[in-house]
Amino acid sequence: MISELRLYQFRCYFQMAWEVPERGALILGDNAQGKTTLLEALCFALRLHSPRTAQAAKMLRHGAPQFGLRLTVQDIVRRIVWNGGKLDLRVNDEQRADYAAYLSDSAPVVWFGNQDMELIMGASEQRRAHLDFLGTQWHPGYRNELLRYRKALKSRNHLLKYGSRNPASIRSYTKLLVEHGERLVSLRAQLLRLLLPHIVQSHERIAGRAEPVELHYIRSTEEPLADMLERSFDDDLRCGHTRYGPHRDDFRLCINGMPAADYASEGQRRTLAAALKFAQASLLCEETGIAPYLLIDDIFGELDPSRRQCLMEMIPRDSQVFITTTHDSWAQDNASLPKFTLSGGQLHPAS
Numbered sequence: 001m002i003s004e005l006r007l008y009q010f011r012c013y014f015q016m017a018w019e020v021p022e023r024g025a026l027i028l029g030d031n032a033q034g035k036t037t038l039l040e041a042l043c044f045a046l047r048l049h050s051p052r053t054a055q056a057a058k059m060l061r062h063g064a065p066q067f068g069l070r071l072t073v074q075d076i077v078r079r080i081v082w083n084g085g086k087l088d089l090r091v092n093d094e095q096r097a098d099y100a101a102y103l104s105d106s107a108p109v110v111w112f113g114n115q116d117m118e119l120i121m122g123a124s125e126q127r128r129a130h131l132d133f134l135g136t137q138w139h140p141g142y143r144n145e146l147l148r149y150r151k152a153l154k155s156r157n158h159l160l161k162y163g164s165r166n167p168a169s170i171r172s173y174t175k176l177l178v179e180h181g182e183r184l185v186s187l188r189a190q191l192l193r194l195l196l197p198h199i200v201q202s203h204e205r206i207a208g209r210a211e212p213v214e215l216h217y218i219r220s221t222e223e224p225l226a227d228m229l230e231r232s233f234d235d236d237l238r239c240g241h242t243r244y245g246p247h248r249d250d251f252r253l254c255i256n257g258m259p260a261a262d263y264a265s266e267g268q269r270r271t272l273a274a275a276l277k278f279a280q281a282s283l284l285c286e287e288t289g290i291a292p293y294l295l296i297d298d299i300f301g302e303l304d305p306s307r308r309q310c311l312m313e314m315i316p317r318d319s320q321v322f323i324t325t326t327h328d329s330w331a332q333d334n335a336s337l338p339k340f341t342l343s344g345g346q347l348h349p350a351s
């Protein structure tokens, strides 16, 4: 459990220290007070991942030269300093050489923000990002394959764009792309198979009735990736980028046999998106044996009281949970978490 968080020059926070209650907290604040930023800081300190940006530099307070995060989890202190484009990662003052070393003993996280409500209908990038964040927390090999795939893709695209006179070099990256791409696809498909029963269960609890839910992995090509990349070589050269592979894959949720993105009502899509998030929490519990931290950003105020109650009951018992809201009334109704108000970058226990 997290017992303390300290921020330094992190987005809107100049300096802040917070003694974190054992069960987590419900954080109430007006718009633009730093609620999402607080959850982002927790997410980054735990997983080196921000759901808002892929560039750590964006988290730097405007005009500041560096930012720092310090998280105490039981008797372990995790510390991150970003300075001049470099991240210094330490656990109990010992430097961790890279992301993988820092993450190796950090607990999983489930992030549930407002934009996730659009997960079913939204762009495929959003669903891939969602799947990859889950995958990297589920299986150590997933992160490895994903990073190697991305590296090969970046190099191949660079050559396609700027080095077209050298097809042999492009083909050497194609080989790497296929090798890591196929492994990544098979891990993603395995992950979706494991996730499905958790979604079915969560969906039934939230919707209050059983409806057939399916989950399909959609490849950007039906052909083996190696064949497709060979066949599209000239077109890729003309376009200057790689048009097939796991970076273009997607997954689709179906309800009652029909794709939810095309046929489900808005309410059904939101229920499915919530089910997907809570399924993620129960899958991570089951697969890693560790209750994930839940970071829930401003979604509860939008839901009716019975649905809120249902979601609260679905939070894994041992999870530490952080919920933000602008809705005073819902915060007052909810007696189960310690409450704080956030204003001007400072947290205060709510009376």
Ligand SMILES: Nc1ncnc2c1ncn2[C@@H]1O[C@H](COP(=O)(O)OP(=O)(O)OP(=O)(O)O)[C@@H](O)[C@H]1O
Pocket: 010, 011, 012, 013, 029, 030, 031, 032, 033, 034, 035, 036, 037, 038, 058, 059, 060, 061, 062, 298, 326
């Ligand atoms: N890098 C940065 N440096 C300084 N301030 C920043 C930076 N990035 C964002 N901000 C500001 O931080 C403030 C708080 O943003 P945040 O998204 O955390 O607010 P919030 O309380 O979640 O608001 P809302 O309820 O509207 O979602 C905003 O005014 C935003 O413009």
